[in-house]
Amino acid sequence: MTTMTTRPAALENLATKLPDETLRKWLRDMLLIRELEVRTMQAYQNKLIGGFCHIYIGQEAVAVGTIAAVKPTDPIITAYRDHGHALARGMDPKHCMAEMFGRIDGCAKGKGGSMHMFDKAHHMYGGHGIVGAQCPIALGLAFSVKYHDEVIEEKTSNGVTLCYLGDGALNQGSFHEAMNLAGVFNLPVIYICENNGYAMGTSIARGTTMAHQLTAKADAYGMASASIDGMDVVNVYNQMKPIVDDCRKNSCPAFVEIRTYRYKGHSMSDPRKYRTKEEEQQYEEQDPIEKHAAFLIKEKGFSEADHDAMVKDVRKQVRAAIKWAEASPIPDISELYTDVYADKWGPYTGTSESSMLGDPEK
Amino acid sequence: MANLTLVQAINLALIQEMERDDRIIILGEDIGVNGGVFRVTEGLHKRFGEKRVVDTPLAESGILGTAIGLAMAGLRPIPEIQFEGFLAPAYDQICTHAARMRSRTRGALTVPLTVRVPIGGGIHAPELHSDSPEAVYAHQPGIKVVMPSSPYDAKGLLISAIRDPDPVIFFEPKRLYRAFREEVPEDEYTIPLGKARVVAEGDEVTVISWGAPVVQCMTAIEASGKSIELIDLRTIYPIDTQTIVQSVRKTGRAVIVHEAPKNCGLGAEIASRIMEHCFLYLEAPIQRVTGFDMTMPYYKKELEYLPEAERIGKALAEVAAY
Ligand SMILES: Cc1ncc(C[n+]2csc(CCOP(=O)(O)OP(=O)(O)O)c2C)c(N)n1
Numbered sequence: 001m002t003t004m005t006t007r008p009a010a011l012e013n014l015a016t017k018l019p020d021e022t023l024r025k026w027l028r029d030m031l032l033i034r035e036l037e038v039r040t041m042q043a044y045q046n047k048l049i050g051g052f053c054h055i056y057i058g059q060e061a062v063a064v065g066t067i068a069a070v071k072p073t074d075p076i077i078t079a080y081r082d083h084g085h086a087l088a089r090g091m092d093p094k095h096c097m098a099e100m101f102g103r104i105d106g107c108a109k110g111k112g113g114s115m116h117m118f119d120k121a122h123h124m125y126g127g128h129g130i131v132g133a134q135c136p137i138a139l140g141l142a143f144s145v146k147y148h149d150e151v152i153e154e155k156t157s158n159g160v161t162l163c164y165l166g167d168g169a170l171n172q173g174s175f176h177e178a179m180n181l182a183g184v185f186n187l188p189v190i191y192i193c194e195n196n197g198y199a200m201g202t203s204i205a206r207g208t209t210m211a212h213q214l215t216a217k218a219d220a221y222g223m224a225s226a227s228i229d230g231m232d233v234v235n236v237y238n239q240m241k242p243i244v245d246d247c248r249k250n251s252c253p254a255f256v257e258i259r260t261y262r263y264k265g266h267s268m269s270d271p272r273k274y275r276t277k278e279e280e281q282q283y284e285e286q287d288p289i290e291k292h293a294a295f296l297i298k299e300k301g302f303s304e305a306d307h308d309a310m311v312k313d314v315r316k317q318v319r320a321a322i323k324w325a326e327a328s329p330i331p332d333i334s335e336l337y338t339d340v341y342a343d344k345w346g347p348y349t350g351t352s353e354s355s356m357l358g359d360p361e362k
Numbered sequence: 363m364a365n366l367t368l369v370q371a372i373n374l375a376l377i378q379e380m381e382r383d384d385r386i387i388i389l390g391e392d393i394g395v396n397g398g399v400f401r402v403t404e405g406l407h408k409r410f411g412e413k414r415v416v417d418t419p420l421a422e423s424g425i426l427g428t429a430i431g432l433a434m435a436g437l438r439p440i441p442e443i444q445f446e447g448f449l450a451p452a453y454d455q456i457c458t459h460a461a462r463m464r465s466r467t468r469g470a471l472t473v474p475l476t477v478r479v480p481i482g483g484g485i486h487a488p489e490l491h492s493d494s495p496e497a498v499y500a501h502q503p504g505i506k507v508v509m510p511s512s513p514y515d516a517k518g519l520l521i522s523a524i525r526d527p528d529p530v531i532f533f534e535p536k537r538l539y540r541a542f543r544e545e546v547p548e549d550e551y552t553i554p555l556g557k558a559r560v561v562a563e564g565d566e567v568t569v570i571s572w573g574a575p576v577v578q579c580m581t582a583i584e585a586s587g588k589s590i591e592l593i594d595l596r597t598i599y600p601i602d603t604q605t606i607v608q609s610v611r612k613t614g615r616a617v618i619v620h621e622a623p624k625n626c627g628l629g630a631e632i633a634s635r636i637m638e639h640c641f642l643y644l645e646a647p648i649q650r651v652t653g654f655d656m657t658m659p660y661y662k663k664e665l666e667y668l669p670e671a672e673r674i675g676k677a678l679a680e681v682a683a684y
Contacts, residue, residue, distance in 0.1 A: 050661025
């Protein structure tokens with residue numbers, strides 16, 4: 001069993017020791033996520049994107065700050081509000097857009113859509129559509145890292161897995177099963193609850209016990225925990241880094257609540273009857289991107305001109321990504337059966353595939 | 363009479379049943395204040411209050427488990443699951459408890475609940491939000507499975523489902539929610555479970571379908587210019603074998619149309635029943651026009667996956683000409 005440690009409130013400002021270049025990259029990453037999301041909403045309204053679309057605007061500092069605190073080879077996994085994590089991890093926005101457009105060059109060949117951002121090269125194990133169901137999968141990722149280290153390769157990569165979940169996922173059985181197993185197996189996995197206050201229209205206070213102190217969930221499983229303000233990327237990094245280091249060193253799990261806010265509706269069709277305009281405004285006033293830009297300008301010799309150039313550059317990148325994605329072909333019908341099984345037609349040759357392809361023999 | 367969409371017909375049925383029977387409680391994720399993902403329960407929270415229209419946390423297994431307990435205690439819960447894909451976390455509760463409680467207690471305890479679940483593709487959604495798992499549940503003895511294909515049927519079938527003494531899964535084809543309107547009586551009426559509807563009479567080929575593809579079948583039949591009999595099952599389990607058999611004995615030819623994958627789809631069961639009862643009447647091999655044996659593809663490809671009118675039309679021509 002892990003010993004219970006609750007993070008001290010006052011922490012060293014680790015971020016200020018990082019090169020300026022890194023701190024600027026955080027700003028660029030957050031700007032990229034936001035710009036992509038704004039364009040995604042437009043593309044959705046222009047019917048270029050099908051299905052459901054969950055926008056990450058407001059939560060950028062969470063993905064960027066936590067991913068900065070791990071190594072690029074540490075696995076990450078999340079739910080369906082996944083564009084931000086994919087980009088922060090290094091997915092090219094072209095592939096992200098193409099996926100949403102249902103095109104062959106999407107990260108899942110246009111077969112998955114917005115909720116299914118996968119990027120194996122960047123150790124991003126997906127967006128997942130069933131709330132909470134990624135929690136046990138994260139256990140497997142963490143287990144496999146450990147198994148590789150201890151059994152197969154006898155080295156110490158000491159990878160740490162990050163598993164993101166919404167506050168709504170706290171109410172799912174799969175989350176609790178996963179927390180228990182993480183404790184029992186002592187796996188290096190960090191459950192990051194992005195507490196944006198709502199699961200669709202249900203506020204956390206209506207749906208979750210101990211909403212005022214979510215670290216209590218970790219206490220029940222004997223796990224280290226912390227509650228972090230997620231509207232400031234420097235703070236997210238500073239608080240996450242020692243937790244990650246600790247999990248890496250001691251090969252143990254942790255749970256963190258990161259308090260944030262999604263500025264937009266749950267998905268593209270959300271009347272937002274469950275909250276007030278004033279509340280939304282209050283959070284928008286603490287915008288993590290503006291805060292970080294102001295910090296860089298005040299403390300790190302970043303000029304207004306640098307800022308403008310960065311914004312322009314990001315816009316250009318996203319515009320190019322959209323153009324590229326629109327030019328990418330729609331998958332051919334013969335693509336549909338690929339990847340159902342390892343063998344192209346799987347064990348069911350002769351059942352339905354040839355009629356799909358219009359074979360007169362059926 | 364009112365000219366209603368399928369959503370409105372269900373909403374009306376819920377209101378009327380809740381007014382008639384105060385044992386009815388509806389519960390689900392965001393069904394109250396927000397009126398549900400598809401706004402099917404719009405207005406009910408205001409009308410009946412939060413004690414009878416209960417917003418639940420995000421926990422399908424918990425929702426179904428709670429509903430089963432309520433039903434065992436004599437109430438008439440109507441849980442909503444947002445999409446058919448999210449029935450998976452609740453599968454355990456449905457199939458290991460709801461379906462078996464009557465048998466397990468030899469009738470001492472029963473579970474008269476109706477689970478409302480949007481089903482099927484055609485709304486540009488990805489997998490888990492576009493699937494057709496009706497056969498999975500039809501395979502489980504102890505529950506009934508219903509799927510309307512029109513506003514009129516939706517109201518009458520839902521009222522029957524709610525009043526039924528056994529657990530019913532009431533699948534609502536999303537694609538038809540707002541696809542068209544139909545005259546729906548304002549007075550209450552019921553349509554018996556387990557009874558199919560002959561939508562169109564004909565003597566050349568029998569087409570058997572249910573849910574959203576019924577509409578595609580109608581288009582295909584009209585375009586074919588042939589005399590074709592269309593049967594809408596309405597209830598998937600128990601299945602109305604008699605209506606099917608009577609029709610196929612008359613036409614000698616059958617085409618079965620469903621959205622779910624072909625392999626182990628309900629079409630296989632129906633074809634088998636036709637073989638058992640109509641073997642000597644058959645003039646052509648039975649054809650199935652179905653989804654394919656794969657995960658439901660994302661929206662750019664969904665119409666190629668779904669049994670659309672054109673594909674149905676081809677099968678009709680082939681079977682008729684055989
Ligand atoms: C098992 C399951 N139930 C219901 C849903 C429908 N649904 C999608 S997102 C969501 C709310 C989740 O809220 P939260 O976990 O807080 O994440 P957030 O949307 O805030 O990022 C619901 C109910 C689903 N996808 N999976």
